[in-house]
Amino acid sequence: MYKKKVAFYTIGCKLNYAETSTIARKFSNLYYQHVPFKSHADIYVINSCSVTKNAEIEFKHIVRFAVKKNSKAFIVAIGCYAQLNPKEVSSIIGVDLVLGYEEKFKIIDYINREWKKKYYAKIISKEIYFPSFSIGGRTRSFLKIQDGCDYKCSYCIIPMSRGPSRSDSIENILKNILFLFKKGVKEIVLTGINIGDYGKNIYVGNRRLYSFFDLIQAIDKIQEKVRIRLSSIEPNLLKDEYIEFLSKSKRFVPHFHIPLQSGSNDILMRMHRRYRRELYQKKVKKIRDLMPDAYIGSDIIVGFPGETHKHFLETFHFLKKLEISSLHIFTYSSRPNTKSSLIQENIYKKIQWKRNQILRILSEKKYRFFCKKQINTKKIVLFENNYHNKEYLYGYTENYIRTKIPLNLYNSSIYENTLQDVLLTKVDKDGIMIAKPIN
Structure with a gap:
């Protein structure tokens, strides 16, 4: 029997990776052959993102790539872009089927039946939740514990594409963690859209059954x-x-990883964020007091409508003094039907780009400073599987420092997918820590 070749591509967040992996497992090996996305396939499944305009542009580029690989392939679009704008996505040349949030988890049913239209995307209900986790090909797994968001940040389209906040049960999360451990996974990343809101939708009568604190206490046992x-x-x-x-x-x-978005209280108010920078500063200090070596990452948006030079300098100087380890810098991208899209005070792209670059340089300095403070300390590294590299084996310390050991000195097969005690010795020019295993 001929097995159809199926390939998957993911754009966007860790949650998308967890869901892609879950959806891929629905394609039974009895009937389908899973192949890399760069290969010739009969079916291409592309998990899309809609957080920025660039993510939507990337989706279109990936569709064109798949069409070039096989012009007769069946291309399925899933993910946030597919949920938000199913009609628009279905009009993209090459896309054969568009499935929204609920429909994508029933992908086999849609592929196997005589479908009457090109796109399916229901409004997301607060009652609908699909557990997901990634497995295979990585030493760590992304495990979804929560989905959706009830916050109304003025720039954010996620509540529209992911629906209201809802969560998995503690029992199911623990079951999935144990399953992943038995499959050889050594590290699990708890993911969601707003994980601190975990348990918000789970009630018995009028009593909330779970909180995020309940979850982390249960996992720690x-x-x-x-x-x-x-x-x-x-x-x-x-x-x-x-x-x-x-x-x-x-x-x-x-x-x-604690998103800040702006170091200016004026801009935080415009963004409709639920805190001010003073609270953020207190949280960082609390972590540093209790965990001096902890990695603290952050997200920053530059070029938000109305962000003046003064506002940007507030952000820069606030971040410069803050004891965080690195930054993810995003240039503001106007999203349809968000409140910020109605603000007329747009920032020139050239200014946005310049501010982005300034903060990237600051982030690189902060990360290198953080790494240098760890030199000559003992850490535990989870080494990854080595598929291609012949010089080094890579992994991450518990406090998220990218680390490597030279393969001319160590046998990779001994260390792959294992937790190893190491001594951190040096930071290379690329900001990667060189380590020496401690036997």
Whole structure:
């Protein structure tokens, strides 16, 4: 029997990667052959993003790539872009089927049946939740614990593309963690759209059944030697009691990603963020007091409508003094049907680009400074599987420092997908830590 070749491509966040992996597992090996996206395939599934205009442009580029590989291939669009604008996505040359949030988890049904139209995308219900996790090809797994968002940040399209906040049960999350551990996964990243809001939709009568604190306490009791990371968590939801608990945790690593978006309170108000920079500063100090070596990453948006030079300088100087480890810099991208898209005070692209570059340089300096402080300290590195590199084997420390060991000195097969004690010795020109295993 001929097995149809199917290939997958993911644009966007860790949550998308978790869902792509879950959807890919629905294509049984009995009937389908999974191949790399760069290969000739009969079916291409592209998981899209709509956070920025560039993500939508990338989607169109990937569709063209698939068409060039096989002009007769069946191309399926899923993800946020597909949910938000199914009609627009379906009009892109090469796209054969568009599936929204709920429909993408029933992808086999849609592919196998006589479909009458090109796109399907229902409004996302607060009752609908699909557990997801990634597995295979990576040493770590992304595990979805929560989806959707009830926040109304003025620039953000995610509540429209992902729906209201809803969560998985603690029992199911623990079951999935144990399943992944038994499959050889050594590190799990808890992902979601707004993970600090975990449990918001789960009630018994009028009583909320779970909170985020309940979840992390339950996970920390797991006996298996698996390490857990948190993905991005809002500063106003990162309570002091969480930080105190995580500082003593047996399973959670000292790694935080806390979006700031702007160091100017005026801009934070325009963004409709639920905190001010003083709160953010307190959270960073709390972490540093309890976990001096913790990695703290942040997100910043530059060029938000009405961001003056003074506002940008406020952000720059605030970040410069802040004891964080690195920054993810995003240039503001106007999204349809958001409140910020109605603001007329747009910033010239040249100015946006310049501000982006200034903060990227600051981020590189901060990360290198953070790494240098770790030299001559002992850490635990999870080494990755080595598919191509002949010089080094790479991995991450518990506090998220990219680390490598030279293969001319160490046998990669011994260290791949293992947690190893190492001594950090030097930071190379690319900002990667060189280490020496401690036997």
